[in-house]
Amino acid sequence: MPQLKTPLCDRLGMALPIVQAPIGSAAGPALVAAVAAAGGLGMLSITWKDVSRVRQEVRRVRELTDGAFGVNIVLGWEPEERIEAALAEGVRLFSFFWGDPASHIGRIHDGGALVALTVGSAREARQAVEAGVDVVVAQGWESGGHVWGGVATLPLVPAVVDAVGPTPVVAAGGIADGRGLAAVLCLGAQAGWLGTRFLASQEALVHPQYKRWVVEALETATVHTELFDGGWPEAPHRVLENEVFRTWEKAGRPDSGSRPGEGQPIAKRGDGSLIEKYSVEMPTPDVTGDLGGMALYAGQSAGIVREILPAAEIVRRVAAEALEALAAASRS
Numbered sequence: 001m002p003q004l005k006t007p008l009c010d011r012l013g014m015a016l017p018i019v020q021a022p023i024g025s026a027a028g029p030a031l032v033a034a035v036a037a038a039g040g041l042g043m044l045s046i047t048w049k050d051v052s053r054v055r056q057e058v059r060r061v062r063e064l065t066d067g068a069f070g071v072n073i074v075l076g077w078e079p080e081e082r083i084e085a086a087l088a089e090g091v092r093l094f095s096f097f098w099g100d101p102a103s104h105i106g107r108i109h110d111g112g113a114l115v116a117l118t119v120g121s122a123r124e125a126r127q128a129v130e131a132g133v134d135v136v137v138a139q140g141w142e143s144g145g146h147v148w149g150g151v152a153t154l155p156l157v158p159a160v161v162d163a164v165g166p167t168p169v170v171a172a173g174g175i176a177d178g179r180g181l182a183a184v185l186c187l188g189a190q191a192g193w194l195g196t197r198f199l200a201s202q203e204a205l206v207h208p209q210y211k212r213w214v215v216e217a218l219e220t221a222t223v224h225t226e227l228f229d230g231g232w233p234e235a236p237h238r239v240l241e242n243e244v245f246r247t248w249e250k251a252g253r254p255d256s257g258s259r260p261g262e263g264q265p266i267a268k269r270g271d272g273s274l275i276e277k278y279s280v281e282m283p284t285p286d287v288t289g290d291l292g293g294m295a296l297y298a299g300q301s302a303g304i305v306r307e308i309l310p311a312a313e314i315v316r317r318v319a320a321e322a323l324e325a326l327a328a329a330s331r332s
């Protein structure tokens with residue numbers, strides 16, 4: 001029986017080369033633990049959580065499983081205290097997004113943990129490895145959420161693998177089933193980093209209506225834009241095309257600050273506070289109001305996400321399909 005195993009699996013302590021990509025506040029302890037317990041690697045997002053919540057959530061994952069997980073930090077929000085808290089809790093993998101993590105690498109290595117960085121080109125991958133990064137995540141342009149580079153996964157992954165091998169490369173963007181995982185393993189990646197697929201899991205902390213929109217979306221349903229910039233400006237992202245995007249297009253794509261309905265509240269959080277039009281926030285389960293006008297992050301892979309499943313079932317299916325796809329490719 002062939003096994004889906006790469007050297008990175010042993011290095012990170014996962015049975016399968018399947019990573020639940022960090023998906024902001026949607027990835028809480030329940031999702032991370034479910035993936036880890038099923039043999040994948042869970043990624044807990046800690047960028048916007050205070051230190052006590054970081055400690056609490058890392059402990060919660062540990063209570064639920066002894067499987068493999070890491071934490072993710074988007075650079076730009078003063079991560080030092082969160083890094084210290086996670087190291088003190090024994091976290092052994094830190095993934096960084098949206099910038100240069102060089103100033104944190106020494107501390108994390110001294111603390112006994114590994115560093116991953118998301119890149120969008122072979123050149124960035126080479127620089128990252130020279131700076132001490134242990135695992136390179138190559139993120140393609142088709143990815144959901146914020147998108148760092150401009151190259152699609154299929155050409156990006158082999159370029160990055162050739163640039164930094166034998167440093168392990170993880171492929172992100174457009175992988176939502178076992179066929180996608182098999183494809184990126186063939187490109188030389190040592191695991192797949194799946195965001196949109198796990199967004200449509202039962203455990204993801206987003207509004208059920210948002211999950212349904214992701215499941216209903218075709219592969220043509222997303223746009224790459226900088227529109228939802230309230231709280232995180234000039235940062236390209238991929239979202240489901242919605243009425244807010246279409247109205248802005250019809251208005252001639254005006255600049256930030258002079259768009260239709262700028263500053264207008266369109267939804268409310270559970271605590272009653274307001275969410276403005278063009279905010280970076282996505283609909284979490286507590287949000288009410290115009291959910292469809294918010295940032296509905298999703299990748300082009302939404303087109304092949306067809307049901308909302310428990311995360312463990314997603315891991316199981318993706319692994320089984322990948323084995324089948326690899327066997328079918330070598331038979332034909």
Ligand SMILES: Cc1cc2nc3c(=O)[nH]c(=O)nc-3n(C[C@H](O)[C@H](O)[C@H](O)COP(=O)(O)O)c2cc1C
Nearest residue numbers: 021023024097143144145173174194195196297299
């Ligand atoms: C809802 C959502 C939120 C995301 N938040 C983060 C984040 O906080 N940190 C990060 O490194 N990447 C984030 N990403 C990007 C993912 O980690 C990953 O690169 C991407 O989802 C891969 O493409 P896919 O959606 O086609 O699987 C997010 C993606 C989505 C869909």
